[in-house]
Amino acid sequence: MPATMDGYIRVSRVSGRTGESYISPKVQREKITGWTKLHDITLGQIVVEEDVSGAKPIDERELGKLLKRVESGASEGIVAFKLSRFGRGALETLQAVERIRNVGGRLVTVEDGVDSAKPGGRLLLTVLAGLAEEELEQRRSGWAAARRQALERGVHVGPTPVGYRRRGDGRLEEDPLAAPFIAAAFRRRAEGESWGAIARFLEQNNALPLARKGRKSVAWSRSGVKSVICNRVYRGELRDGDELVCENAHQPLLSEGEWKLAQLGGIGPLYVKDGSIAAQGLLTSLVFCAACGHRLSLTGSTAKNGERVANYFCRIHHAGSGDCPEPAVASTRTLDPHVQGLLLEALADPASKLVKAHEVGARIAETAEPMKQAEAELDTFLATELASVLGPDRYRAEVERRQDAVRTALREFDDAMRANLILGQEKSRTPKQLVTDWPTLTMDEKRAVVRAYVDRVIVAKADPKRRRWQPISERVEVCWTGQPG
Numbered sequence: 001m002p003a004t005m006d007g008y009i010r011v012s013r014v015s016g017r018t019g020e021s022y023i024s025p026k027v028q029r030e031k032i033t034g035w036t037k038l039h040d041i042t043l044g045q046i047v048v049e050e051d052v053s054g055a056k057p058i059d060e061r062e063l064g065k066l067l068k069r070v071e072s073g074a075s076e077g078i079v080a081f082k083l084s085r086f087g088r089g090a091l092e093t094l095q096a097v098e099r100i101r102n103v104g105g106r107l108v109t110v111e112d113g114v115d116s117a118k119p120g121g122r123l124l125l126t127v128l129a130g131l132a133e134e135e136l137e138q139r140r141s142g143w144a145a146a147r148r149q150a151l152e153r154g155v156h157v158g159p160t161p162v163g164y165r166r167r168g169d170g171r172l173e174e175d176p177l178a179a180p181f182i183a184a185a186f187r188r189r190a191e192g193e194s195w196g197a198i199a200r201f202l203e204q205n206n207a208l209p210l211a212r213k214g215r216k217s218v219a220w221s222r223s224g225v226k227s228v229i230c231n232r233v234y235r236g237e238l239r240d241g242d243e244l245v246c247e248n249a250h251q252p253l254l255s256e257g258e259w260k261l262a263q264l265g266g267i268g269p270l271y272v273k274d275g276s277i278a279a280q281g282l283l284t285s286l287v288f289c290a291a292c293g294h295r296l297s298l299t300g301s302t303a304k305n306g307e308r309v310a311n312y313f314c315r316i317h318h319a320g321s322g323d324c325p326e327p328a329v330a331s332t333r334t335l336d337p338h339v340q341g342l343l344l345e346a347l348a349d350p351a352s353k354l355v356k357a358h359e360v361g362a363r364i365a366e367t368a369e370p371m372k373q374a375e376a377e378l379d380t381f382l383a384t385e386l387a388s389v390l391g392p393d394r395y396r397a398e399v400e401r402r403q404d405a406v407r408t409a410l411r412e413f414d415d416a417m418r419a420n421l422i423l424g425q426e427k428s429r430t431p432k433q434l435v436t437d438w439p440t441l442t443m444d445e446k447r448a449v450v451r452a453y454v455d456r457v458i459v460a461k462a463d464p465k466r467r468r469w470q471p472i473s474e475r476v477e478v479c480w481t482g483q484p485g
């Protein structure tokens, strides 16, 4: 009775099919059946694996089943076209061969003349398996080098990130339809919006994730949104793993401050989780308590008519400096229009001493330095690993304090950057135009303008005897940027 052997056919990745090493399954099959006929062997099963890398462990492939058939005695060996079809890892290939030999089986690869049953077959196997592995290594390093060169030329490698489109030369450019929404997604994250809410926002605005395997995606996953928010490609960078290869490879969609704030995800005292409340504050992070000097927080409360309103308030208890003797509170509904009115008045005044738009650039430099310092201090503290010395509570408090400092510095840097975008652009508005355009500005744009001109707003506690009737102007002082006092 003739021996039975199984046939194994592997076709490597589809994208490699035009290459010289591509041998069609039909050719492989013909060679295998031809050899079995010639040697009077019955062909058992033929397994064809497509689009499977030879580097994948044999037991995870269809080939593993054929090995088990040899081990169980269902077949007496395996016939393949070439050893490189059998496996690319030299060690693994040889281990598989050992498995076959251990049970008295036989491995034949027709094209390169390997027959483990023949004298010298084992040596040839070892040599060929080594060559197969080397060839794979070369192909890999060739790919890595090509990828690297592309990155150095500023060409993005991989699927085009949402928010960009591909230019003729392979570099990225802004996709005018999706880019504004991707940038907005970062700002929403910076304000503490959840991944799910950002996903819905992107979907509603038709900024959809990449199509996969020919299917157009219509929905964002949380992890998909996360991978966008942590991707440095949106800062114009190209990276090889963690390593920065090309800066300014293409137009960034957002500022460094915006990117960093998004990484912090809006956790912290400067932000209110409820986006609708935070969005109401024109002066967020600019308002300070007259009594204790601390920055006022923003929180929501429900008015008598059921509407949600936002208030600036002193937190009273301040770590390290005791309790505030006269904690200030002010509603966004009275304080914001008051400061806005003062600002518009000053802008409309030709003799105004307000800081000019071009001076905003200086503010960016001024705010960048404290940001770097705060970041360096946090990094240094984390690197010293003092947790065991300080104890967990104290350590956490110290880390949080430094994180807050980073957030505050980032916020100020980001304000300067935004002010620069709005005031420093080519067609930047004159103060007079700003007054005219004011009603058409978005809340973000108004904030940026306010931050360009207002350094801080100091609020005192309302007189308890006349709370409702006391004009806000009596207890508010506006400090303009670049002016003493």
Ligand SMILES: [Zn+2]
Binding pocket: 289, 290, 291, 292, 293, 294, 314, 315, 316, 324, 325, 326, 327, 328
């Ligand atoms: Zn206070």
